[in-house]
Amino acid sequence: MAICAFIGLGVMGYPMAGHLQKAGHDVTVYNRTAAKAEKWVSEFGGSSAPTPAEAAKGAEFVFSCVGNDDDLRSVMLGDGGMFAGMDTGSVLIDNTTASADVARELYAAAKDMGISFIDAPVSGGQAGAENGVLTVMCGGDQDAFDRAAPVIDAFAKSCKLMGESGSGQLTKMVNQICIAGLVQGLSEGVNFGVKAGLDMEKVLDVISKGAAGSWQMENRGSTMVENKFDFGFAVDWMRKDLGICLEESKRNGARLPVTALVDQFYAQVQERGGNRWDTSSLIDLLARG
Structure with a gap:
């Protein structure tokens, strides 16, 4: 079993770190709100540390799951950051959904220090994290992936190396683009069925078995x-996430007309106070107008 650190105990990170500990790994956690780290230790065991650097000290594998590019830089760089505490030869697995640019930036910085960096965003949502069945999309070097994959398996049902640094984040962008269109289509279909007076539970049961x-x-x-x-x-x-996709599309020339439209629909959901609603709340724009 491995000595691990986990930085960021949000909705996803909290159960992911728990699965690592339950799998027999020795996990030290850090969270910006110390009380959350203390709660995690009381529930799962392991230990907590006051800074990312101290959590990462002596760890073979260091995981991070925070909010965005700037959050990543704040927990990785500087005197109190993860890089400052990590040993040469250790592996950093970043499960944050962030830009491919920051993945490549941190990969290069890690390499200069003799540390391996894998961008490894996840899909499967809160339920996937809690049940330990996430899909993990990785970018980085093959040897680092081969070392990390058995540890990642503690919270994954699928874990694949997609290519060089940044490829994990690019794959996650494809995932989010597909979801955006699917949810809008599902919202329109469900709303149409309701307006048509159909029993939608029966409708969903039937059509979910088909194409x-x-x-x-x-x-x-x-x-x-x-x-x-x-x-x-x-x-x-x-x-x-969609903002990251749209920014990347400007660089690679991909056209994302539906994604851009759905992003604006989500802006309308935010305007009516749905910031923390699930993404399926797109239907609220159709049902209530």
């Missing part, structure tokens, strides 16, 4: 019919 079936339909269809959104992947987070 229209998707994870979103299986996991969000019924709650969309019931207008329940106070759970899941927040609209604020999705807008952050």
